[in-house]
Amino acid sequence: MDTFALVVTIAVALFFTYTNGFHDSANAIATSVSTRALTPRAALAMAAVMNLAGAFLGSGVAKTVSEGLIATPEGSTGMAILFSGLVGAIVWNLITWYYGLPSSSSHALFGGLVGAALAGSTTVHWNGVLDKVVIPMFLSPVVGLIVGYLVMLAILWIFRKSNPHKAKRGFRIAQTVSAAAMALGHGLQDAQKTMGVVVMALVISGHETYGDPIPAWVKIVCAVMLSLGTYAGGWRIMRTLGRKIIELDPPQGFAAETTGASIMFTTAFLFKAPISTTHVITSAIMGVGATKRVNAVRWGVAKNIILGWFITMPAAALVAAGAFGIVNLAFL
Structure with missing residues (x-):
């Protein structure tokens, strides 16, 4: 039964990674598709490959997820908590994907883990949740907004005397690089989150102990599932990000992607924070x-997206707590 529970939990974790791939990878490449720097299929293929590569660049984020958010639960109850946390994240991912809302798979996962832990009477490391999840959740969008604004201002100033058509062609080519960097950063961040969950499942089952290197097979299967999910596409969310917030041109797309990639690499390597x-x-x-003009941004759409950010963790937590209640009644 313990082995069966382990296999099922890891399978659900890999399915979460798959949903993360088609949900969040769309975010990484939406700007390149909307500016026609890349065709959708080419963008998805490139993102799949870069996600795969990014998964092998580090393990700091995985350690934060596996050790820093909740105390490692034990036995069959512990596996049920992990399973329920993943169910909460997956359900919220599918709901937001269906409605085209680019909510965060990361925060769905964190909310699910915390909700299931509370339902299962497992200790939540609130300092870790605050330092590694809540503070970055508020800071990273603010930093993204400011840095994106400044990067775009710098581009406008540097290329102020350039031929607009030639500059746009050049930035369309440059977007291939910035989109690849975004996808690499997504692999670095999001594949590691699932690695952390799988490691926790292995620790609960007694197959691993904390401090051991992440097994190679865990890295490979998490990276492959993220890549497969990426290639499956995420057209609904791509449309929201690429067109509904603001009509992007290649220089704007390059600025946004360069900003996003820089922040993801910085937080992963310097702070080990899963943003x-x-x-x-x-x-x-x-x-x-x-930078174009304040009313160029469709703030109504942006407001709905921001609202989704605040709902994600509590909603996933509630679903996870409910899932744990069902598992507890049925199997424990």
């Missing part, structure tokens, strides 16, 4: 768009 790709790229797009 949201969604939050960063959305706020960067808003910051870039505001």
